[in-house]
Amino acid sequence: MPSVPQRYLHGPGPSPVPESVLAALALPCIGHMDPQFMRIMNEIREMLQQVFQTENEMTLPCSGTGSAGAEMLMDNLVEPGDICLIGINGVFGQRLTEKARRAGGTVHNLTAPWGQVFDQDEVVAAIDELKPNIVMLVHAETSTGALQPFDRLGDAVHRHGGLLLMDCVTSLGGLRVKIDQWGVDGAYSGTQKCLSCPPGLAPVTLSERAMHKLNHRKTTVNSWYLDLRLVGNYWTGIRAYHHTAPVNMNYALHEALRIILDEGLENRFARHQQAHESLKSELTNRGYTYASDPQNSLPMLNLVNVPTEIEDEAAIRRRLLEEHHLEIGSGLGDLAGKCWRIGLMGHGAREECVQRIVTALDAVVPQ
Ligand SMILES: Cc1ncc(COP(=O)(O)O)c(C=O)c1O
Incomplete structure (x- = not known):
C-alpha cells in the first residue's frame, strides 16, 4: 500500500473525510x-434529492x-x-464559458x-434583453470566496423559455441549495467539498424542463460517456449497462449522504456558519483581513489576505x-500570491x- 501521511485538510478541497466514509470505500x-x-x-438518488x-x-x-x-x-x-x-467573477465562470463554447x-x-x-436585478435585466437559452452562474466561487444569490432568477429565465444552470460544487452540503424553490433546471456538485467524501463523483440534477429540452434535441449529444439519456437509463431507467459505475466510490457517497441527513441540513448549515x-x-483579532465581500462571503471558504510583511507566502x-500537517490553499488566478483560501x-x-x-498559523507566521 502507498505510504500516506495524515493531513488536516483546510484548503479548497478535498475536505476531511470521516472514518465511516473511508470504511465504506x-x-x-x-x-x-x-x-x-x-x-x-436507489438510496443514493433518494438522498441526493434531499440534499x-x-x-x-x-x-x-x-x-x-x-x-x-x-x-x-x-x-x-x-x-x-x-x-x-x-x-x-472568478476562475470557475471562465471554465464554464470555455465548456459552453466547446458544446x-x-x-x-x-x-x-x-x-x-452579480446583482440579481442586473442579471434579470440582461436576461430580458438577451433572452438566452441557457443562463449559468457559480453559486459558491471557490476561487474568490463569493456567494452568488440565486433565489430571484428562475422566473426571468423561464419566461423566455431558457434554462437556469448552477455550479454548486462548493456549496452543496454546506449552504442552502434549493433547486426546486429557486427554479434551477440543472446543477452539479462534487463529492470532495462539503459532502466530505473523497473526490471522484459529481452529483447532478436536472429538472423536467431540462429533460424536455434534452429529449427534443435536434443534434446528438457530443459526448457518449456523459450522454444523460444513456447514463440515465442505467441509473433511473431500464438499468441498461452503459459504463462500469465506480462501485466503491458510490458506497462512500452513500455513507457521506447518510451522515449529512442524520445531522440535518439546517444543523449542518448552521455548523458551517459558526465555524466561519x-x-x-x-x-x-490577530490583524488578518478578509478579501471577500462581507455581504456575500462563503462560510466554507475563507479568502484571507496574505499579510503584506510576508514576502514568500508559499x-x-x-x-x-x-x-503541522495542515493544508490551506493558495490564491487562484488573479489572486495568486495575494490571498490564502x-x-x-x-x-x-x-x-x-x-x-x-489558528494555532498553526501563530506558530509559522512571524508576529
Ligand atoms: C466552484 C467549482 N466548480 C468546479 C470545480 C471543478 O471540480 P473538480 O476539480 O472536482 O473537477 C471546482 C473545484 O474546485 C470548484 O470549486
Whole structure:
C-alpha cells in the first residue's frame, strides 16, 4: 500500500473525510449490475434529492469529478447555436464559458470583479434583453470566496423559455441549495467539498424542463460517456449497462449522504456558519483581513489576505504542511500570491479545526 501521511485538510478541497466514509470505500466490491448495488443506487438518488432539495427524477452521481458534472450539463443541455449567458467573477465562470463554447453555444458573459457577486436585478435585466437559452452562474466561487444569490432568477429565465444552470460544487452540503424553490433546471456538485467524501463523483440534477429540452434535441449529444439519456437509463431507467459505475466510490457517497441527513441540513448549515464566524473572529483579532465581500462571503471558504510583511507566502503554506500537517490553499488566478483560501468544509467545519488552524498559523507566521 502507498505510504500516506495524515493531513488536516483546510484548503479548497478535498475536505476531511470521516472514518465511516473511508470504511465504506473498503467494503467488498460487488458487480455494478448486482441487484444489491441497484438498491444502493436507489438510496443514493433518494438522498441526493434531499440534499439538493428537489424532486427531480434525473438526480444521480456522474462518474468523475465536479468538472465532469459541468460537462454533463453543458454537453446535454447546450445545443449548437444556443445563446448562453454565463457569469464570470472568478476562475470557475471562465471554465464554464470555455465548456459552453466547446458544446457549440454562443456565449455572452456577464462580468464582475473577482470577489464580487452579480446583482440579481442586473442579471434579470440582461436576461430580458438577451433572452438566452441557457443562463449559468457559480453559486459558491471557490476561487474568490463569493456567494452568488440565486433565489430571484428562475422566473426571468423561464419566461423566455431558457434554462437556469448552477455550479454548486462548493456549496452543496454546506449552504442552502434549493433547486426546486429557486427554479434551477440543472446543477452539479462534487463529492470532495462539503459532502466530505473523497473526490471522484459529481452529483447532478436536472429538472423536467431540462429533460424536455434534452429529449427534443435536434443534434446528438457530443459526448457518449456523459450522454444523460444513456447514463440515465442505467441509473433511473431500464438499468441498461452503459459504463462500469465506480462501485466503491458510490458506497462512500452513500455513507457521506447518510451522515449529512442524520445531522440535518439546517444543523449542518448552521455548523458551517459558526465555524466561519469563529475563524473570522480569531483571524481579525490577530490583524488578518478578509478579501471577500462581507455581504456575500462563503462560510466554507475563507479568502484571507496574505499579510503584506510576508514576502514568500508559499513558504508559509509549506511550513504549515510539513510542520503541522495542515493544508490551506493558495490564491487562484488573479489572486495568486495575494490571498490564502482557508476551507472549513463538511467534517472540517468544527471549532476544533478552527483552533488547529489558528494555532498553526501563530506558530509559522512571524508576529
Ligand atoms: C466552484 C467549482 N466548480 C468546479 C470545480 C471543478 O471540480 P473538480 O476539480 O472536482 O473537477 C471546482 C473545484 O474546485 C470548484 O470549486
